[in-house]
Amino acid sequence: MIYEPREDSILLEKQVSKLAFGRVLDLGTGSGIQALAALGNHDAGEVIAVDIDDEAIIALNDLIKLRKLRKIKALRSNLFENADGKFNTIIFNPPYLPQDKNIEDKAIYGGKHGWELSEQFFNQVSQHLAADGRILFLFSSLTNRAKIEELINLNLLQFRLLGQQKFSFEELYVYEITKSDLLRRLEARQLEQIHYFAKGQRGMIYTAWLDQSKLVKTHFAAKKQIKAAIKIKRPDSKAQQSIEHEVHWLKIVNKQGLGPKLLFYEEDFLVYEFVEGLFILEWIKLQDRSSIILILKSILGQCLILDTLGINKEEMHHPLKHIIITKDNKPALIDFERTVETNKPKNVTQFIEFICRIEEELKAKGLKADKARLRELAKEYKDSGDQQIIKEAVNSFY
Numbered sequence: 001m002i003y004e005p006r007e008d009s010i011l012l013e014k015q016v017s018k019l020a021f022g023r024v025l026d027l028g029t030g031s032g033i034q035a036l037a038a039l040g041n042h043d044a045g046e047v048i049a050v051d052i053d054d055e056a057i058i059a060l061n062d063l064i065k066l067r068k069l070r071k072i073k074a075l076r077s078n079l080f081e082n083a084d085g086k087f088n089t090i091i092f093n094p095p096y097l098p099q100d101k102n103i104e105d106k107a108i109y110g111g112k113h114g115w116e117l118s119e120q121f122f123n124q125v126s127q128h129l130a131a132d133g134r135i136l137f138l139f140s141s142l143t144n145r146a147k148i149e150e151l152i153n154l155n156l157l158q159f160r161l162l163g164q165q166k167f168s169f170e171e172l173y174v175y176e177i178t179k180s181d182l183l184r185r186l187e188a189r190q191l192e193q194i195h196y197f198a199k200g201q202r203g204m205i206y207t208a209w210l211d212q213s214k215l216v217k218t219h220f221a222a223k224k225q226i227k228a229a230i231k232i233k234r235p236d237s238k239a240q241q242s243i244e245h246e247v248h249w250l251k252i253v254n255k256q257g258l259g260p261k262l263l264f265y266e267e268d269f270l271v272y273e274f275v276e277g278l279f280i281l282e283w284i285k286l287q288d289r290s291s292i293i294l295i296l297k298s299i300l301g302q303c304l305i306l307d308t309l310g311i312n313k314e315e316m317h318h319p320l321k322h323i324i325i326t327k328d329n330k331p332a333l334i335d336f337e338r339t340v341e342t343n344k345p346k347n348v349t350q351f352i353e354f355i356c357r358i359e360e361e362l363k364a365k366g367l368k369a370d371k372a373r374l375r376e377l378a379k380e381y382k383d384s385g386d387q388q389i390i391k392e393a394v395n396s397f398y
């Protein structure tokens with residue numbers, strides 16, 4: 001269905017005529033009202049108008065022909081699917097109503113809660129937006145406003161209210177959304193396709209692709225992309241200097257071949273290699289006895305190195321989310337943010353405690369850890385510092 005422009009379109013149109021500039025993308029163009037408004041602005045160049053609905057595009061193309069509009073191009077596209085290149089202005093008036101079970105209409109409903117399509121939009125938009133670009137976004141109080149703002153922030157964007165209008169049963173908002181300073185700095189360092197990945201205790205993790213050939217001058221022009229993880233501080237975390245701290249310890253453990261490799265950092269973020277794999281318990285569930293013994297040995301080996309360095313990684317008795325096993329069966333310890341110097345290192349003893357705690361999971365794989373014996377060996381090691389004892393500990397599985 002193509003709808004006649006309503007109040008919401010008119011509210012957005014006002015801002016579009018004032019603020020559209022450079023190369024413009026009008027997403028979900030419908031009747032084309034926003035694309036035409038953008039055309040009217042002298043600062044606007046080429047305007048690409050897209051819609052998922054064929055009917056809308058056919059009608060708009062007829063209008064373009066009739067009025068001989070040369071600067072505007074209409075094409076069918078599901079969100080950014082067929083929109084190539086970067087844009088200075090992206091206009092989006094998404095279907096934002098929560099789904100009505102009985103009616104199927106892509107022009108009105110934005111998903112179960114109304115914001116699902118906007119979520120997809122915010123996850124993808126950075127790649128299509130120039131560094132100085134702006135998004136003109138319209139939504140309603142019937143969509144969850146707090147959720148929309150959360151999605152904007154999560155994607156390292158920032159917003160400003162440009163206009164609002166109240167009706168009897170809803171309120172409409174027009175936001176101008178731009179890249180945050182942090183996002184611009186990350187992109188300036190050749191990080192591409194930056195996506196939110198996970199929330200940790202104190203940090204937020206994003207993934208990205210890093211084109212290393214642009215960083216290191218080589219004779220080879222070939223693109224060498226590696227997957228990177230970016231850690232930034234959680235806005236709600238009170239931890240002091242957590243980035244600086246983790247950088248410090250990563251440099252030290254990296255020298256020993258431990259931890260994800262640090263690539264670069266600034267005051268408020270660090271970029272390191274993304275470790276593709278499974279958390280230790282998930283991995284154990286899929287493996288056989290002999291591979292598990294090898295991995296446990298290898299992790300204990302890494303813990304021994306940490307002990308030798310006189311540092312505590314902390315939480316090694318509960319490393320569920322901090323040990324990732326890669327596809328080629330290498331264990332990687334992550335999250336060195338809480339690492340401290342110590343003369344009583346306990347990485348090894350904590351990890352042995354963890355082995356005792358996952359007794360059931362190991363038993364299911366035919367690995368029976370003699371807990372009493374393991375704990376005894378851990379204590380002997382703690383008192384004597386004799387690493388040989390630990391090698392024996394792993395052999396005590398039967």
Ligand SMILES: Nc1ncnc2c1ncn2[C@@H]1O[C@H](COP(=O)(O)OP(=O)(O)O)[C@@H](O)[C@H]1O
Pocket residue numbers: 198199200201202203204205229260272273274275276321322324334335336337
């Ligand atoms: N280098 C990495 N490779 C893969 N996943 C990572 C990496 N760093 C962090 N993660 C993921 O992000 C989550 C949170 O990271 P973490 O370093 O524990 O942050 P925090 O310091 O906030 O606890 C981890 O549990 C893991 O799932």
Ligand SMILES: [Mg+2]
Pocket residue numbers: 200201202321322335
């Ligand atoms: Mg953590």
